[in-house]
Amino acid sequence: MSKFNRKVRNTDKDNTTWEGSASYVRDPRSELVLLAAVNMVGEQTFYEEAGERDARFTRLVRSVAVEHGEWTTRFVTWLRGEAQMRSASLVAAAEAVHARLAAGLHGGNRALVDAACARADEPGEFLAYWTARHGRALPKPVKRGLGDAVRRLYGERSLLKYDTDAHAFRFGDVLELIHAAPDPAKPWQGALFQHALDRRHGRASGVPEELPVMRARAELSAMPVVERQLMPTQPDGPEVLRGAGMTWEALAGWLQGPMDAAAWEAVLPSMGLMAQLRNLRNFDEAGVSDEAARLVMDRLCDPAEIARSRQFPYRFLSAYRAAPSLRWGHALERALDAATSNVPALPGRTLVLVDASGSMRGSVSGRSKVRHADVGALFGVALAHRGCDVELYGFADRPFRHELTPGGSVLGGIESFCARIGEVGYGTETVASLRATYRGHDRVVIVSDMQAFADWSAAGRRGERNTPVSEAIPAHVPMFGVNTTGYAQASIAPDTPNRYEIGGFSDKLFTMVGLLSGVGERRWPWEAVDVRDGDV
Structure with missing residues (x-):
């Protein structure tokens, strides 16, 4: 979370737009909802610098959270869920909780933190933002809210995907800072938490039996590099890769060679729709067959798949412009039609x-x-x-x-x-x-x-x-x-x-x-x- 800062200046001078037309002042909640729905945190806009925009967002959140606590929880839940604004949700929850605690308001803060986390890397993202802005001292509502999110989100596949050295807060760091206990309803989660801690501190000598996906990944990692290029071409290759939680990014690193058509075709069935959208050009350049591409096109033509993917409609326009071949055009048209239903x-x-x-x-x-x-x-x-x-x-x-x-x-x-x-x-x-x-x-x-x-x-x-x-x-x-x-x-x-x-x-x-x-x-x-x- 290194997206914040810069100066703040008053933008309401003379009550006009930036270009001089008569303008109006919204109430704080209306301004917050409108800004949050379009706020790519840390991004420059034509009239407003990234830092001043982020500072305005923070001021609004802090003010509204103190006056309207329950409303703020519903707002953050909507912002992360329906509006799909990831960074803005984390910032909103962190600043809302900090402001409420400073004002002596202690109810509902745990739920606010939990509401902002919908993906397994987000508890770590939340901690990165909180510690950068407010120090390493974590109030109990923050720990408990993150604990709720961790129990809900941490699993074998998420550990394999997100627990990397590229993150300042690894899964083990999060677990230690918030003292999270596993979900009793998930008997394997205790072994997962302990393994995450062992990985973080270099103590892992093997993978517990309770974690079959991670054990399958460990077996693939032990395979000699010269044999790896053959795996995608095997009849059971796609299923083996899926069983080991192998994303396309992980496969590219594991192969230590090019992602050719066979590699893409082997990992295609386990890719999410967003990952497939972003790689249409790569599929064409690698020579992925029409038969394999049909899997992607069938998903794009399925309204239920589009609804589950929760992609912004403009993502399909972006994919349409990036894809070099015409074979994706009809499917992307169908996808956009479903996304704008x-x-x-x-x-x-x-x-x-x-x-x-x-x-x-x-x-x-x-x-x-x-x-x-x-x-x-x-x-x-x-x-x-x-x-x-x-x-x-x-x-x-x-x-x-x-x-x-x-x-x-x-x-x-x-x-x-x-x-x-x-x-x-x-x-x-x-x-x-x-x-x-x-x-x-x-x-x-x-x-x-x-x-x-x-x-x-x-x-x-x-x-x-x-x-x-x-x-x-x-x-x-x-x-x-x-x-x-x-x-x-x-x-x-x-x-x-x-x-x-x-x-x-x-x-x-x-x-x-x-x-x-x-x-x-x-x-x-x-x-x-x-x-x-x-x-x-």
Whole structure:
């Protein structure tokens, strides 16, 4: 967890967006939810440095946790589970617990820590963050919460995958610091914990009989290097590798040679969908057969598999762009269709505006090639394909209408939309674009980082007033702002009838289109209802 720091500065000066448009202040919980849903911790954004963004997140968490403890637990549970924001969840839980303990609030902290951990390496990640920020002294709620997570998550395969020298806190370190006892319902876990401690301190002379997967790995590790290249070609090779908990990363190191087609085909059945997505190019370059590739394509075409994988929809767009061959195209299209199945079928006419300005052309994280504008295009095109009567526009200095072929490809529609981004300049003329495109629609959806330029086009009539985005269309028309970045400034007025702002990268973003449509009623993402066939 080496993703934090840098200075903090006040971003609410003059109550405008970064580009000068009139803006609004959200209440702390709304700002926290919106920021958390899009916060790749430690990542630079166009207007906000990584350190100041992280500091704003920390301040919000600490403040809200003291005032709203039970709400914070539900928030962290949703953030790690439904929103799939891993680093943000760990930071939120750690800072929330630290702030609550400092304020003398002791109930519920254990559950907060446990809620942030969904993968076996995360107790160690939590400890790395906590000790860097708050020292090595661990309060009892932290120890107990991590103990709950450890009993739930530690197993043979996770030990083989995550307990490496690359981690500052090995499994044994975590066990010693939190004094975790094994789960009585898992009789093998006592042997696992002891073996993790022995491994950490160089005492392991063998693998206990209670750990068959680790014993199988030890047998493979003892195999002479010259014989290893033959293993993937054996009829039982895939099953032997699976039985030894061999991931593709571990196989690459174990072979001490190239990952050829035979190696990939042997490990393919035991790879997770995310790992398969990230390696489509490697499969093609190694010459993986169409028969073996069919296993991946069948998974991509299975809506249940896509739901279980809980991938952000933009991951399928990223995979589509990275894969050199055309054989994956149809399967990725089916996968994206399943991943965006929560797009509501909106009645009436809908205007969708996707921000294609300069600030939206930055990537969603330092390791991703997917841009915020791509996420906007994905949402806009998916909504247009699902909606009965949707007009889709991109905009920056000016808008452009993007026509979609009925029944056409969503991926193709995204790519054709993105190819036109260069036509419209770099500005964010949101108000002017709304005025140019709104023609009595029943609702408006704006996908943007919400940093609109100031609009003075009506200065003569409004007494030199900077027209807010919220007032660019009639007050009775619902306006949904889909915020891809989560800056402090809000272009759309919060707590105003018919004006809503939501954020996120997961498929739940689509369900959230209808979250706040109840007049006078506040709902949070974890209270969402399914609005796929409802009125918005």
